[in-house]
Amino acid sequence: MTTEALARPMARPLRRISERSGLNTAAGHVLMVLLSIFCLFPVYWMLASSFRPANAMFETSLWPTTMSLDNYTQAVDAIPIARMLFNTLVFSALSTVFQLLTGILAAFAFARWKFPFDKLVYTAVALTWLVPFQVVMIPNYLLVAQMGLLDNIIALILPNLAAALAILLLAQAMRGFPKEVMEAARMDGARNWRILWEVLVPNLRGTIASLAILIFISTWNEYFWPLLLSRTAENSVVQIGIQMFMTAEGNQWGPLMAASTLASLPVLLIYIVLQRQVVQSFMKSGIR
């Protein structure tokens, strides 16, 4: 090998950074568009079907050829949907508030204090997360039945007052919060209560917001527990109402899609209004 050959750079194609990143971006966009279509199509189909008249229900055209609000009228007439939506809202909102409240307090204790068997207790809390709902369903049912709370919205909320997910997620977020800031607050004269509500909570807004949305949506979609407890349509939630359109005689797809659209609206509204905050908070708290 000559010294000239050594001095020469290795022969390999030199690509410009902009070209390469441009290609990557385009490929990424195509993939994201395909995934978005895959996720959004069922929602669109539900919305489109809710406006199709009964005789056009099984049309395969993407856009309804004829539009009608009949399905909505039928849904409203068949079930007390407004009352059910209100019940669902109360159930979801109170469950969210209580789970956050108990979660914040418990997480603070786990994150900030050392107490006997703290790790054991924390592990026990984590393990409750792994216990399937079906295991605790019967004991919970018997408990609320003995309390005389069957067919009552309070009975729906009671087992949802605290949840392991909220405690674990918040404890983790609190452990990640700079210890020095809490110590600075302590030096400034703040006691634990003040440190929690005036220093920690305002700085964990992202985690709390994403957790609140997770709890709200999962409670909103809850079906089996309300099904067990509900005796009357007036004290039931909207998911039970939707199920009422699925009968042994056949499914009433039109009203079912209309009721489903109505049931999805509050969650969609929350998402549209809080879109930026939701995405930011999920990104910040690492929930994707």
Added chain:
Amino acid sequence: MADLAITDVKKSYDGKPVLHGVDIAIPDGHFVVIVGPSGCGKSTLLRMIAGLEDITSGTISIGGIEMNDIEPSDRGCAMVFQNYALYPHMTVRQNIAYPLRIAKLPQSERDSRVEQAAKILNLTDYLDRRPAQLSGGQRQRVAMGRAIVREPDVFLFDEPLSNLDALLRVQMRIEIKKLHKRLKATSIFVTHDQVEAMTLADTLIVMNAGRVEQIGSPSEIYRRPASVFVAGFMGAPAMNLLPAKADADGLVRLDGVADGIAIAQADVAKGRLLTVGIRPESIVLSTEVGSGLPATVDLVEELGGSRVAYCNFAGHEVAVVLPAGDENIEGSTIWLTLPQNAIHCFDRETGLRLARSTPNGRVLRAKNLSEAAP
């Protein structure tokens, strides 16, 4: 303002001792710097003074009152943390006013104290910004503002400048010193940076492995280090430390120096193993053949105003500070003279300074600061 007394303070984590009995007395209004390498226990000691760490044994008193079981906020101490520890969701104004709000001071009093602190620290234009919108130096000033408004008896600084760039660090150092001159509050400043320690301190405390190695004024510690550790830790470039042995005639001879040149007088038993120290700036260098001890220059570091030559001297690496110049002496043989009055002798086993290593020598050990202070 108040004096501070630390008496036989010990700290253990799970039975493992990290502080082995610290005794310090800090007179009212002093600016004391605790310096030492990472893990020497200096921050732990500061946090114990603040009340953020429990004391395993011993007592800490401020203004004559024992503080061992007193809440941090009731000790009359304000602390400035290394990473500023500002409240991210509050504005500068809210951050500075927070301790006053907790103390339930009237709004007008709060406002005036915040304005005054902001004026002292040049923060008036930034009062409505959040910490994320400030530079490192500004954030540090806010942290100091939050400490000032409380009008504490004692200021505690936990490596507050270590997150700043070199230029800002110098500026903030000067600001802290000016602030102390203005407020005259007892201040304890923890750092591992010896330049910060030397420039800020009225009194310097050098710590190592959970013990106080030496207490004294910066110049005292620099000129008369009490141990090999202090000698090696304080000063940049570090003091040259060379193995030596006491000879029969009471002279000290450096290991590896074949002709047995006596370099200092020491009142030590024959055969005692020693460590001899000499500052790089104290060594006299000559290129004239035979005008001292021969050494080979391995490397020269350019510092602008001066140069540091790293030489091979009898198998030991020795740093020598040279005046600025352009001549290339790397690889050449030079001649070193070690002035007797610049030589420090330490016992190699204990690491302690030998009392009579230089004329009129006086060994400083950890003791009451009020005695050690000039």
